[in-house]
Amino acid sequence: MVGWLGVFWVGPLQAVNISDDAHLGVASCASSVCHGKLEAQVGKNVWLNEYRIWSTEDRHHRAYQTLLNDTSKRIATNLGLPNAHEAKICLDCHADNVPANKRGPKFQMADGVGCEACHGGGERWVESHREPGVTHADNIARGMYPTEDSSERARLCLSCHMGTKDQFTTHRIMGAGHPRLVFELESFTANQPAHYEVDEDYLKRKGSVVGFGLWLTGQIAAAQNYLGMLQSDLLSSAGIAPEFSLYDCHSCHHAMTEQRWGGLRLKQGLAPGGLRLQDNHMLMLRSVGEAVGGSEAAALDALVRKLLIAGQTGYAQTRSAAAELSAWVGARKGTWLQREFSVAEIKRIRKAIARQGADGQLNDFAAAEQAFYGIESLSYYVNDIDSVGPAVDKIFATLEDDSKFSAASFRAACSAALKTL
Ligand code: HEC
Numbered sequence: 001m002v003g004w005l006g007v008f009w010v011g012p013l014q015a016v017n018i019s020d021d022a023h024l025g026v027a028s029c030a031s032s033v034c035h036g037k038l039e040a041q042v043g044k045n046v047w048l049n050e051y052r053i054w055s056t057e058d059r060h061h062r063a064y065q066t067l068l069n070d071t072s073k074r075i076a077t078n079l080g081l082p083n084a085h086e087a088k089i090c091l092d093c094h095a096d097n098v099p100a101n102k103r104g105p106k107f108q109m110a111d112g113v114g115c116e117a118c119h120g121g122g123e124r125w126v127e128s129h130r131e132p133g134v135t136h137a138d139n140i141a142r143g144m145y146p147t148e149d150s151s152e153r154a155r156l157c158l159s160c161h162m163g164t165k166d167q168f169t170t171h172r173i174m175g176a177g178h179p180r181l182v183f184e185l186e187s188f189t190a191n192q193p194a195h196y197e198v199d200e201d202y203l204k205r206k207g208s209v210v211g212f213g214l215w216l217t218g219q220i221a222a223a224q225n226y227l228g229m230l231q232s233d234l235l236s237s238a239g240i241a242p243e244f245s246l247y248d249c250h251s252c253h254h255a256m257t258e259q260r261w262g263g264l265r266l267k268q269g270l271a272p273g274g275l276r277l278q279d280n281h282m283l284m285l286r287s288v289g290e291a292v293g294g295s296e297a298a299a300l301d302a303l304v305r306k307l308l309i310a311g312q313t314g315y316a317q318t319r320s321a322a323a324e325l326s327a328w329v330g331a332r333k334g335t336w337l338q339r340e341f342s343v344a345e346i347k348r349i350r351k352a353i354a355r356q357g358a359d360g361q362l363n364d365f366a367a368a369e370q371a372f373y374g375i376e377s378l379s380y381y382v383n384d385i386d387s388v389g390p391a392v393d394k395i396f397a398t399l400e401d402d403s404k405f406s407a408a409s410f411r412a413a414c415s416a417a418l419k420t421l
């Protein structure tokens, strides 16, 4: 576990070290002889219209522009910042904010989350990567980021979509008006949208993981990333109280008339009225544990319970429970991620998610939301989305507005879905 954290907390600027090489700017990739073609090219191993897709359909393209809009102005004013578009805390996630001495002549902050924010600084590979005979491994050796590796990809996306101890949407930033963050690797990979195709040639070059593998890798990486932040100074950095953004948002943000205590929480030994940490990604892993069988789910339950109680008790207890749980999740990288799951097993995992939902174990909005993403992603993977789609849509309908979320409606939608899943 120490080794893993050692790899994780690299670089003071961004937790994902997108190489120390200079970033040359989107203009260096976008010419019409490179990645700036209008249409996908036939007979080439890559489409070469990646720039067009990114600049017209991909929200990363407008991530910097967002910092100039009224919401960002309001956030900046509330935080006492002169503006958002020059604030390091905003640029770290809304642009490719490498240090000034790592910006090539064509680099522009206004490009937002550009090619090199994900693919790494091009200084040493921009010329060589288009030469014949150069392999993907050669590019990586010259500083290209291994986005095809699902664990590395998850780490990259999560560094902005969940945050790290060094770049994080604290509760001060949320309170100032930033939207809540959510992430699920499989769905977000599909929604980006893709500027590549995982075809035979791609598999030969990169042997990538898709579908179930992406979902599971994403859940493991998200749990690890979160538990890593709980162990860091971030937890105790907010003054008199812990950092609220590390707790379940809706445990505080819900109507007082909605009485929730009892049931599972009582069973877990949590005190009413206490703070509750986030367990959404762990609850997804619980479904995998259930499908795998043995004592996996029970072991995870015990560790999650310990963490939740620690989160009501003190910083030291929280850090140590997070470390223990993180070691358990980390070990599943070696077992679950190396293992072939059959279609029948994946269907069992999907069913376990819906059953947890129906039983009231996913009553928190963030957990219900992950359940939806999971059930949907796994249905694409087992290739029966056409028949289960209507039931999945009904689950989604209960999640459209988090301020109107009713746990009872969500439970009912999950119960109904169990009949078709
Ligand atoms: C450098 C930070 C950063 C990285 C790395 C990053 N993103 Fe994003 N992403 C953002 C920001 C910021 C936005 C919001 C842009 C806006 O609308 O202003 C965003 C938006 C998105 C959206 C649209 C969300 C929506 O609600 O429709 C998707 C999908 C997405 N990212 C997927 C990914 C995936 C997949 C990865 C990893 C391969 C990734 N992102 C890596 C910062 C990042």
Ligand code: HEC
Residues within 6 Å of the ligand: 066, 067, 071, 072, 073, 075, 076, 079, 084, 087, 089, 090, 091, 092, 093, 094, 159, 160, 161, 162, 163, 164, 167, 168, 169, 173, 178, 179, 180, 181, 182
């Ligand atoms: C940890 C990374 C991170 C930090 C720090 C961060 N953001 Fe964001 N921001 C995101 C991501 C990711 C999204 C997209 C969320 C989604 O749609 O899933 C986003 C979305 C937004 C949106 C909403 C965009 C839309 O149109 O829906 C605004 C506005 C925004 N951020 C402004 C800011 C400002 C201003 C700051 C600095 C005070 C800031 N952000 C700091 C990651 C970050």
Ligand code: HEC
Residues within 6 Å of the ligand: 026, 029, 035, 045, 046, 047, 050, 051, 052, 054, 060, 113, 114, 115, 116, 117, 118, 119, 146, 147, 148, 149, 153, 195, 196, 197, 202, 206
């Ligand atoms: C938010 C992260 C992100 C951004 C921004 C981004 N990419 Fe990608 N890109 C990916 C991911 C993820 C993949 C798929 C994994 C892989 O093949 O490495 C990918 C794949 C590719 C591929 C490989 C296709 C193949 O078949 O091997 C090319 C080429 C590419 N991107 C070019 C670009 C260019 C050019 C830009 C900027 C205009 C860009 N990307 C912006 C994440 C990103």
Ligand code: HEC
Residues within 6 Å of the ligand: 171, 174, 175, 176, 177, 178, 179, 180, 181, 244, 245, 246, 247, 248, 249, 250, 251, 252, 253, 275
């Ligand atoms: C421990 C309780 C707690 C948790 C957990 C919590 N908040 Fe808050 N939140 C508060 C309090 C207290 C305020 C201040 C309310 C006020 O000023 O009237 C607040 C204010 C806010 C506001 C501003 C509302 C306004 O009146 O302008 C937003 C937005 C917000 N929180 C979002 C979030 C998000 C997103 C999360 C999870 C990442 C979260 N909160 C987690 C207690 C919490």
